[in-house]
Amino acid sequence: xxxxxxxxxxxxxxxxxxxxxxxxxxxxxxxxxxxxxxxxxxxxxxxxxxxxxxxxxxxxxxxxxxxxxxxxxxxxxxxxxxxxxxxxxxxxxxxxxxxxxxxxxxxxxxxxxxxxxxxxxxxxxxxxxxxxxxxxxxxxxxxxxxxxxxxxxxxxxxxxxxxxxxxxxxxxxxxxxxxxxxxxxxxxxxxxxxxxxxxxxxxxxxxxxxxxxxxxxxxxxxxxxxxxxxxxxxxxxxxxxxxxxxxxxxxxxxxxxxxxxxxxxxxxxxxxxxxxxxxxxxxxxxxxxxxxxxxxxxxxxxxxxxxxxxxxxxxxxxxxxxxxxxxxxxxxxxxxxxxxxxxxxxxxxxxxxxxxxxxxxxxxxxxxxxxxxxxxxxxxxxxxxxxxxxxxxxxxxxxxxxxxxxxxxxxxxxx
Numbered sequence: 001x002x003x004x005x006x007x008x009x010x011x012x013x014x015x016x017x018x019x020x021x022x023x024x025x026x027x028x029x030x031x032x033x034x035x036x037x038x039x040x041x042x043x044x045x046x047x048x049x050x051x052x053x054x055x056x057x058x059x060x061x062x063x064x065x066x067x068x069x070x071x072x073x074x075x076x077x078x079x080x081x082x083x084x085x086x087x088x089x090x091x092x093x094x095x096x097x098x099x100x101x102x103x104x105x106x107x108x109x110x111x112x113x114x115x116x117x118x119x120x121x122x123x124x125x126x127x128x129x130x131x132x133x134x135x136x137x138x139x140x141x142x143x144x145x146x147x148x149x150x151x152x153x154x155x156x157x158x159x160x161x162x163x164x165x166x167x168x169x170x171x172x173x174x175x176x177x178x179x180x181x182x183x184x185x186x187x188x189x190x191x192x193x194x195x196x197x198x199x200x201x202x203x204x205x206x207x208x209x210x211x212x213x214x215x216x217x218x219x220x221x222x223x224x225x226x227x228x229x230x231x232x233x234x235x236x237x238x239x240x241x242x243x244x245x246x247x248x249x250x251x252x253x254x255x256x257x258x259x260x261x262x263x264x265x266x267x268x269x270x271x272x273x274x275x276x277x278x279x280x281x282x283x284x285x286x287x288x289x290x291x292x293x294x295x296x297x298x299x300x301x302x303x304x305x306x307x308x309x310x311x312x313x314x315x316x317x318x319x320x321x322x323x324x325x326x327x328x329x330x331x332x333x334x335x336x337x338x339x340x341x342x343x344x345x346x347x348x349x350x351x352x353x354x355x356x357x358x359x360x361x362x363x364x365x366x367x368x369x370x371x372x373x374x375x376x377x378x379x380x381x382x383x384x385x386x387x388x389x390x391x392x393x394x395x396x397x398x399x400x401x402x403x404x405x406x407x408x409x410x411x412x413x414x415x
Contacts, residue, residue: 007029007144010104011061011150012041014082015171016119019154019163020146021056024117028144028413033150034061035107037100039070040186040244051170052093056169066099067186071243074099074322079286080341082294082306083314086202088264090280091317092188097126098322101133107140115142122148125269127322136323150262154192157181157193158306179267182207188280199265202402203277210255212281214352217258223349223357224253225291228345230336232341233286247282257349288354289345297340297363306337 011034024032034053038044046063053061067303074095085091101118108116116134127145134141146152154160164171181193184341191207204222227235236246247410254260260280266274268383309330316327343361347354369376398405 004028004110004115004144005114006033006111007117008033008035008108008111009058010100010116010118010125011036011049011053011058012119013043013158014119015050015157015164016121018052018056018169018171019160019167020117020119021053021058022167022169023146023152023154023163025057027149029047031114032058033107033111033113035104035299036056036063036064037096037103038065038067038097038250039099040067041184052170055354060393062105066103067244068123068242070096070099070368071186071247075283076232077334078313078317079283079290079329079340080190081330082287082291082310082315083317084310084355085314085318086264088258089266089278089318090188090283091314092278092280093126093183093190093284094129094317094320095322096183096185096187097129097320098133101130102323104130104136105137105141110140111211112143112258115144117144117146118323120145120147123268123270123272123320124274124379125320128269131323132370133397151279155336172198175202184209186251186311187283188278190273190279191277196277199275203263205261205277207277208261208279210251211261211281212258214258217351219351221355222253223346223348224250224285225344225346226286228290228293228341229342231290231334233289247286249258250282253349254285255279257281259349259354260284261352285347285349285354287352289347290341292345292356292359293341293343293361294337295362296359296366297343297397298337299365302337306334308400311335328404332403339413 004206007030008026009017009024009032010022011021013036021032021034024030036049036053042061049063050061055267077370078095085094095196104116116125118130120130127203129146134143154163161171183189183190195201195203209354223315225237226233227238233246234240241249260283262278262280263275264274264278274290275358294306298306313327313330313334314323316324317328321327340361340363342363343359346358348357349355370379375381
């Protein structure tokens with residue numbers, strides 16, 4: 001007999017979590033409380049979700065609008081850090097999971113539940129992101145992860161569809177013919193499965209919902225101006241907007257011009273490779289504008305160190321290590337660097353291209369006289385003689401002392 005009496009499930013209304021509600025009741029005999037987070041995914045109608053969750057067997061369903069917290073406390077810090085996983089992925093799913101799991105824990109504490117559950121598979125990254133957050137915030141909670149549970153006998157999305165149909169659970173358009181797995185929020189929309197499981201095969205971008213294809217994007221470029229205060233985006237085209245409204249508008253503009261479309265093969269935390277198509281139109285514009293502004297206001301050493309730490313930050317977010325001392329320590333460094341990241345960036349958008357069209361800041365370190373070709377009093381070009389002698393001294397010393405014994409391979413030299 002199960003010792004679990006009440007379980008809080010991270011619920012989306014999608015295929016996996018819809019079948020998990022009856023599965024938990026049938027296999028653990030426990031009460032199931034569903035929790036759905038509105039992160040701007042577009043299909044988070046509270047009434048519809050609550051009705052579907054209760055019809056599937058949940059005793060209650062919480063639906064919470066977390067869009068503002070999601071952007072301000074999770075997305076913006078990651079963007080300010082410049083974090084991109086493997087140099088491309090803007091972490092749209094990665095930083096959503098710790099926020100969902102945090103509120104799942106809070107609801108479990110309110111409901112006096114003794115367990116939490118999620119619909120992540122044993123082959124993906126989300127299982128780690130959920131479970132590390134549970135461990136960090138309330139280690140007493142038991143974790144039921146159905147896809148890794150010995151009682152789970154559903155081994156594919158096709159079998160999950162059969163399971164749902166037998167229990168008359170609405171599938172909202174999901175079928176064995178349309179098998180793409182999607183995860184969306186205000187920041188991005190990801191697509192996996194179907195033809196994407198075969199890297200050698202081209203797809204037709206038939207799954208896109210936020211973006212035009214490159215071919216269908218307008219033939220005329222569009223200019224936009226983004227304004228930042230201490231690294232945080234605050235205005236679009238001179239109009240102050242809150243985080244949610246600003247990103248929603250950027251998604252429309254970026255999507256129209258096919259900006260932020262990615263088709264990548266990535267290395268999952270568990271060791272396997274997976275292919276996905278990501279739509280991140282507004283986020284891609286913000287990253288580009290932020291990078292351009294930093295190039296104008298940050299000194300060389302700070303920018304170089306920040307770029308190195310951005311990779312560490314990306315790994316932490318991707319691997320689900322949000323609630324860790326290291327991530328918080330990195331935030332302290334990043335926040336210090338952002339004190340001068342204030343200004344305006346103009347971008348030209350054309351068929352997926354994001355072209356710099358102007359950067360301005362009251363903290364600019366760019367001196368047009370110093371950066372030009374003309375002589376200025378502030379910089380004496382003859383000083384470079386001494387600088388190069390000092391900078392090149394190790395190489396000169398090595399060459400003089402080792403001579404032909406120098407092991408450095410200079411390649412074929414023709415005289």
